[in-house]
Amino acid sequence: MNRLPLPMIEFRTALEAAFQGIADENRRDLHFSAFADFAQLEKAYCDNAVAGSLHAMSRVASGPADPVVLGGLHKSDLTALYSKYFVPAEKPARRLYEALKVTANGKCPLCGGVGHVRTLDHYLPKANFPLYSVLPKNLVPCCRDCNTEKLNSFALTADKQTLHPYFDADRYFTERWVDAIVIVGKIPVIEFFAAPPSNWSDIEVSRAKAHFDAYGLAAKFSVEAAADLPETIQTRVTTMAASTPEAFSSYLSEKSETLALPVNHWRRVMFAALARDVWFCSQTFLQT
Ligand SMILES: [Zn+2]
Structure with missing residues (x-):
């Protein structure tokens, strides 16, 4: 409903800030090496977003299974990057979370400003697209209602995709x-x-x-x-x-x-x- 400017925060910056919050040095190193190809991942997301084909990106099945998704990291490790190392107030990445939230000037872009921005929504839900759990271009500031309404749903076909405030046509x-x-x-x-x-x-x-x-x-x-x-x-x-x-x-x-x-x-x-x-x-x- 409302266009938002593309976030200026790079994927590398978001990843490094999240990794900084990981206390165990070995685990931190594992994350750095697993995401060595972060630029490729970001490019794939952007290319698909511009083409209107994010629905076609490879996804992880819903449910309790916890497969290895990237370089020794499980789905749960990748979703935790957001919930444990990006959102909590005491973590270094929290300032990026706040910076992304303010880009909508307080008005939820998904409902056209009916609601006030309270959180970030994963355009591609992290449960199914865990590689992009802290990709700033996948994080859309939104109100609680819109965040709750969407939950973990995502489109299976191009024509069912909701509008992406960063990427979709003018x-x-x-x-x-x-x-x-x-x-x-x-x-x-x-x-x-x-x-x-x-x-x-x-x-x-x-x-x-x-x-x-x-x-x-x-x-x-x-x-x-x-x-x-x-x-x-x-x-x-x-x-x-x-x-x-x-x-x-x-x-x-x-x-x-x-x-x-x-x-x-x-x-x-x-x-x-x-x-x-x-x-x-x-x-x-x-x-x-
Ligand atoms: Zn809303």
């Missing part, structure tokens, strides 16, 4: 693909849905919809809109009480266009939907 972030309609009622409800432009490819359409569904954006946006709508109705019954439906529609349309928010932000989409809705614009709301 059009997902600069073209409008979220839309909404007004459900008429004593208290109107705004219903949101994914509606990508007709000139998008089938995979682009499917990915936008997969993202919208994976993070439960219809429900999240609708709740936000419900809390926000009374303010607009209040404007209608006070400062704009004498306005024609057309003038009120223009006011709403202008709000949708001028808010300093990303194009698919629920608030901009909501105002566009309200502006288009003949019923809403012609209401005086004096009885509400």
Whole structure:
């Protein structure tokens, strides 16, 4: 939903910081030698991310099995790099964890800023892609809801991949693909849905919809809109009480266009939907 700049922190920097936290010297050395080809691993990730084929990267099966994955390191060693040596406050790598978290300016990029950034999400889950457990380009700042909603799920096909804020095409972030309609009622409800432009490819359409569904954006946006709508109705019954439906529609349309928010932000989409809705614009709301 929101584009993020590619992290400036290199894989080598993240690995070395995590390794520094390993007290046992032999184990530390084992990690250094196992990751000698870190540059190749990072390149493979970036190439696949740019090509939209991260789903096709080789993965480790889910479950309790703990196979050797890289140079004598087991899956559990690699996932521990993150949980034991990257996240804990007393470890040297924690400053990198914090540095990655602040790049989203506090707004979760996965739900378009509904939630505040509280954690990092592994785009490719570490349980299945443990080689990338501390790759900064695989770590996306996000809110707790989005992190919980996704858990360890990942796409098996290209068209089911959620959007990657660091890598995916600009059009997902600069073209409008979220839309909404007004459900008429004593208290109107705004219903949101994914509606990508007709000139998008089938995979682009499917990915936008997969993202919208994976993070439960219809429900999240609708709740936000419900809390926000009374303010607009209040404007209608006070400062704009004498306005024609057309003038009120223009006011709403202008709000949708001028808010300093990303194009698919629920608030901009909501105002566009309200502006288009003949019923809403012609209401005086004096009885509400
Ligand atoms: Zn979120």
